[in-house]
Amino acid sequence: MTTTPARLLHHRAEGPASAPPLLLGPSLGTSTALWDGVAPELSATRRIVRWDLPGHGGSPAGLIGPGASVADLGALVLDLADHLALDRFSYAGVSLGGAVGLWLAARHPDRVDRLAVVCSSAHFGDPGPWRERAALVRAEGLGKVAESAAGRWFTPGFTAPRLLDDLLGTDPAAYAACCDALADYDLTEALSGVRAPTLVIAGREDPATPPAHAREIADRIPGAALTELPRASHLAPAERPEAVREALRAHFASRERGSGTAVRREVLGDAHVDRAQAATTAFTAPFQDFISRYAWGEIWTDPTLSRRERSLITLTALVAHGHHDELAMHVRAAVRNGLGAQEIGAALLQTGVYCGVPAANAAFAVAGRVLAEMDAAEPEAAE
Known part of the structure; x- marks a missing residue:
């Protein structure tokens, strides 16, 4: 008060x-x-x-x-x-x-x-x-x-x-x-x-x-x-x-429109952002605000790199640090940003050289599961 x-x-x-x-x-x-x-x-x-x-x-x-x-x-x-x-x-x-x-x-x-x-x-x-x-x-x-x-x-x-x-x-x-x-x-x-x-x-x-x-x-x-x-x-x-x-x-x-929240929705999807906002508490609200303003409002909106390029960079960083839940989310985002399965696979293959084979192995498992789920959902979404 x-x-x-x-x-x-x-x-x-x-x-x-x-x-x-x-x-x-x-x-x-x-x-x-x-x-x-x-x-x-x-x-x-x-x-x-x-x-x-x-x-x-x-x-x-x-x-x-x-x-x-x-x-x-x-x-x-x-x-x-x-x-x-x-x-x-x-x-x-x-x-x-x-x-x-x-x-x-x-x-x-x-x-x-x-x-x-x-x-x-x-x-x-x-x-x-x-x-x-x-x-x-x-x-x-x-x-x-x-x-x-x-x-x-x-x-x-x-x-x-x-x-x-x-x-x-x-x-x-x-x-x-x-x-x-x-x-x-x-x-x-x-x-x-x-x-x-x-x-x-x-x-x-x-x-x-x-x-x-x-x-x-x-x-x-x-x-x-x-x-x-x-x-x-x-x-x-x-x-x-x-x-x-x-x-x-x-x-x-x-x-x-054109701000961090809008870009976040375009890349990650409304369902993900709605879940994040619904789960926001007084304790986590400053962090959600930070993410929307800084990550999505400044970095992802910078026109120097395309969203496809940003997705490739993000996938590599997540593989390197073993953030598999975030990796799954950003595989979906990469598809929204126009990357195909072959391009995603090529990016993960390169992580095997620079991040290590075990990291790439786990990443391929995560990405394979997500891509299969997205393929299975396509016919239903088209009805």
Whole structure:
């Protein structure tokens, strides 16, 4: 957990400090816990920063007051980014957090490189109900709002007690100020100016921001993609974390095209990289980041040598040191890089001269097994 200065949004940072930053914004009435099912896996390859709205979670209530705007909230997020020395970042937000993301992308395009808008809108309907809710909360607290929250947030039968507890723990004045911001918010005409590659995610059973709101955003932002999730209501990251996680991972992974992660996938295959990322822990994340940035992002992307040549060099080095598990993986990679069985065999034969016959003997056994497995799998893959 991050210690936060008194005039800054409370936030939680996860993942390698050197990884591409991704800010995650919350919905009204929730906290950083909204992202519990999504953030840990994304943090294997990104510097995740979850933040709390004023008066929510650990953020000071006094950061906003009556008559607040989404622009005020966006300015607080920029203050947080400046505090963390993040000149440019990716962003994903839910509902009000998504509105903040749209404002940032429209008004500060130099700061947002990719955007995901989850169960949100360019305008949250008539301002009257929001002003009425703000007045209710200022007069009576959050009890009545909390009574109906589950019906707005989740499909029937689903619940998330932690999030409902977070709502009851929210500062009423700050919650009401956020309602003021939603009442006055309308970014419809500015959407066409958003240039960050954008993904819009909608819950098909969301009564608060129905899919029509998501389609409006996607239609107005040039090149935006739209994903509708079945069996999901307003807080899709809590209700359908796997689906949201995979959609975000695919969207934000595309920023890595030509980077270490992309090259690693091209050479070793998606299945291997997915397994490595799924097995990543807080302890191993720095090493995975190192591999992606240095081995794949600097060495394998250097155009001085072709990938075929790099595969030949790698096979020889692995034979010399007896790294047979890695050798098997890189025999598969060599085939992806265009080497045939005869070329691989010729490389291994040469290792017999310079690395020793026993080393070459073991290497031929490993490579023979892998090539046979790949040959046997080809007919099935072609069906």
